[in-house]
Amino acid sequence: xxxxxxxxxxxxLTEIAYIASSVAVLNWDMETNMPPQGADARARSxxxxxxxxxxxxxxxxxxxxxxxxxxxxxxxxLSKNDTVIIRETWRSYERERKLPETFVKELxxxxxxxxxxxxxxxxxSDFKLxxxxxxxxxxxxxxxxxxxxxKNSPYDVSLDYHEPAMTAEKTSEVLNELxxxxxxxxxxxxxxxxxxxxEILKGNFPIEKQIVFNKKVAQKIGFDFQSGRMDQSVHPxxxxxxxxxxxxxxxxxxxxxxxxxxxxxxxxxxxLYEQGLPAKHFGTPLAESVSxxxxxxxxxxxxxxxxxxxxxxxxxxxxxxxxxxxLFKNISLNEFYKTINCVRPSLIRVEADEVTYNLHIIMRFxxxxxxxxxxxxxxxxxxxxxxxxxxxxxxxxxxxxAGVLQDVHWSMGGVGYLPTYSxxxxxxxxxxxxMSKDIGNIDDQVRQGNFGEIINWLGKNIHSLGKTYTxxxxxxxxxxxxxxxxxxxxxxxxxxxxxxxx
Ligand code: ZN
Numbered sequence: 001x002x003x004x005x006x007x008x009x010x011x012x013l014t015e016i017a018y019i020a021s022s023v024a025v026l027n028w029d030m031e032t033n034m035p036p037q038g039a040d041a042r043a044r045s046x047x048x049x050x051x052x053x054x055x056x057x058x059x060x061x062x063x064x065x066x067x068x069x070x071x072x073x074x075x076x077x078l079s080k081n082d083t084v085i086i087r088e089t090w091r092s093y094e095r096e097r098k099l100p101e102t103f104v105k106e107l108x109x110x111x112x113x114x115x116x117x118x119x120x121x122x123x124x125s126d127f128k129l130x131x132x133x134x135x136x137x138x139x140x141x142x143x144x145x146x147x148x149x150x151k152n153s154p155y156d157v158s159l160d161y162h163e164p165a166m167t168a169e170k171t172s173e174v175l176n177e178l179x180x181x182x183x184x185x186x187x188x189x190x191x192x193x194x195x196x197x198x199e200i201l202k203g204n205f206p207i208e209k210q211i212v213f214n215k216k217v218a219q220k221i222g223f224d225f226q227s228g229r230m231d232q233s234v235h236p237x238x239x240x241x242x243x244x245x246x247x248x249x250x251x252x253x254x255x256x257x258x259x260x261x262x263x264x265x266x267x268x269x270x271x272l273y274e275q276g277l278p279a280k281h282f283g284t285p286l287a288e289s290v291s292x293x294x295x296x297x298x299x300x301x302x303x304x305x306x307x308x309x310x311x312x313x314x315x316x317x318x319x320x321x322x323x324x325x326x327l328f329k330n331i332s333l334n335e336f337y338k339t340i341n342c343v344r345p346s347l348i349r350v351e352a353d354e355v356t357y358n359l360h361i362i363m364r365f366x367x368x369x370x371x372x373x374x375x376x377x378x379x380x381x382x383x384x385x386x387x388x389x390x391x392x393x394x395x396x397x398x399x400x401x402a403g404v405l406q407d408v409h410w411s412m413g414g415v416g417y418l419p420t421y422s423x424x425x426x427x428x429x430x431x432x433x434x435m436s437k438d439i440g441n442i443d444d445q446v447r448q449g450n451f452g453e454i455i456n457w458l459g460k461n462i463h464s465l466g467k468t469y470t471x472x473x474x475x476x477x478x479x480x481x482x483x484x485x486x487x488x489x490x491x492x493x494x495x496x497x498x499x500x501x502x
Contacts, residue, residue: 005069006082009060013089014283016056021241023049028239028247032231058096066093080468081286088285088467091164098148107140111413118411125401127382134378134410138371141415145372155372158416162292163423165470168369170483171419174426178485179362183392185492186356189343190394192500196342200335203327205257213257213323214250214264217316221302222455223248223268227275230264238267238299240274242282247271257324258340262303269302270295272455276463285467292417294471296424297431298458304354304425305432305491306454310337311443338499345393347402354425355492356393361422363388364407368415427475429488431462434479 023046030042060066069086072078078086114133121129145154153168160166218230224246233249240246248267252260273289281287289295306312310333313320317336321328328336343353349360367384370376376384385404386396397403409417436442439453446454461478468474475483496502 005065005072006078006085009065009069009089010085010284012056012060012065013085016053016060017283019049019056020053023053024239024241028241031233031235031237032247032249054096057092060089061093066090081281084286084466084468085284088288095148095161099144100147103140103143103147107144107413110136110140111411114411114413115408118405118408122401122405125399125405127400127404130405130411131379134381137410137413137415138378141372141413142374153369153373155369155416158368158372159419160416162414162416162420163471164291165472166291166293166423168373170472171365171423172369174483174485175362175365175419175422178358178422178426178489179392181485181489181492182355182359182362185489185496186343186345186359186393188502189355189496189500190345192502194338194500196338198339198342198344200331201258201327201339202255203257203324205254205324205327207252207254209323210252210257210260213320214260216319217261218248218264218268220449221265221268221306221451223271224275228271236263236267238270238274240271243275243277243279243287246274257320262307265307266299266303269299272302272458273298273463276455276459277466278464281466288467290462290465290467290469290474291471292420293423293427294462294474296421297427298462300354300424301428301432301458305428306442306446308341308354309443309446311447313337313340314447315449341495341499343496343500345395347389347395347397348406355496358422358425359392361418363392365419365422368410368418372415423471423483426483426485426488427471429491430475430479430481430483431458432491433487435461 026042026046026049030039030046034042066086066089069078069082070090073083073086073090110133114130114137117133118130121127141158142154145157148157150156155168156166159168159171163171215225215230219225223230227244228246228248231247231249232252234251236249236251238246238248248264248271250260250264250267273295277287277289279287313333313336317328317333331339341353343355345356345359346352349357349364352360363385366388367376367381371378381404382400389403390396407418409415432442435454435457439445439457442454445451462474465474469477472483475481
């Protein structure tokens with residue numbers, strides 16, 4: 001008997017996934033273990049195999065299999081799961097198909113050179129060096145939008161790559177709401193009589209002991225060491241080769257144990273998602289995460305909403321004190337909790353607290369949207385940057401390095417990436433709210449070190465579904481409401497209202 005068409009497609013997808021998964025292993029090894037002399041050969045291996053993945057994917061429809069299946073989806077004759085697989089494969093395929101090879105090559109060559117220029121411009125703190133490259137990237141991104149096609153804004157195409165089906169309009173709407181809440185809220189915190197000094201938590205924490213503590217935390221909150229590893233790297237990240245093999249990394253700083261703990265919990269949040277994807281669908285969109293924003297909702301829910309809660313530290317603080325008695329013996333839990341949640345406008349996004357962080361993102365979102373929509377030009381960015389910093393956070397960058405050149409995203413061509421961090425925060429608060437309605441008081445469970453029900457809830461409602469729903473449909477299905485900023489604002493208002501007595 002002839003194999004079913006859907007089975008054929010799944011076979012092709014799975015074959016591609018095995019190669020892509022091997023590329024991920026090579027990348028992980030490069031960041032964690034590879035000796036310096038290995039860099040050149042490794043880059044070539046990765047680029048060769050990535051080309052194989054790309055090539056196989058664009059040929060997936062050579063015999064018209066996908067077109068045929070897409071027609072069956074439109075006729076509504078396939079099962080729900082097969083429909084998801086074909087819908088999502090078609091989406092990616094259409095995108096690839098519409099971009100001519102010459103364009104893809106030009107974009108990838110541009111961004112690989114732009115990253116080198118960006119790094120040196122950043123080092124010299126000189127935006128003018130990077131400007132011609134940024135202009136070229138923006139031009140290519142606009143061209144990409146024309147090639148792929150859009151209804152309202154060319155920026156929709158950039159967003160869609162990271163957050164499928166999300167639009168400039170909807171993102172503007174929710175981030176505007178959030179901005180209108182945040183600017184006066186941050187001002188109130190600044191004027192509060194409560195002053196917090198984060199320096200009291202800095203000390204001398206031997207790395208070996210930090211590793212032990214971080215592994216304890218990761219294990220306790222559900223990271224499965226039988227299906228994952230935790231290592232060190234300069235830039236912390238998480239990656240996954242299969243739901244049965246998920247990798248995370250952390251960076252350790254001798255004087256700041258809280259930095260590695262926050263990073264570990266964040267990456268565990270990502271890894272729990274990957275470990276929770278259904279292995280039986282490996283290779284197909286049913287075993288892939290929904291979007292960058294939904295992925296980030298998982299890491300941020302764990303890192304901030306749970307990992308920086310009072311309840312979390314009611315459980316973990318006694319252990320932290322035991323492992324690092326010198327510094328913490330004189331700091332009460334209450335003082336510790338307030339200090340790890342210190343809010344302070346600062347220049348650098350990656351060092352920002354969970355309140356001001358979103359203003360960093362909102363200004364980047366507005367800038368990249370306006371660039372793609374031709375409302376501003378790249379040469380004016382340092383000035384626009386400073387205006388927004390002043391308006392949103394009340395501070396001014398002293399130079400380009402601490403200002404417009406600080407993020408790698410634009411040089412990588414990652415326009416549409418940055419807003420997913422704040423969308424992740426909004427999703428996380430909306431999910432958290434629904435989760436507490438379903439499983440009862442989350443703090444009560446966390447306080448006792450019980451994370452099982454949380455993991456089960458996230459698994460059932462989000463992880464196990466793969467790409468069944470787009471991000472906005474998932475939010476609607478799980479919470480019964482459209483994506484909005486209310487739950488996140490309420491969360492910040494309650495938590496920081498108490499801490500800062502405002
Ligand atoms: Zn993340």
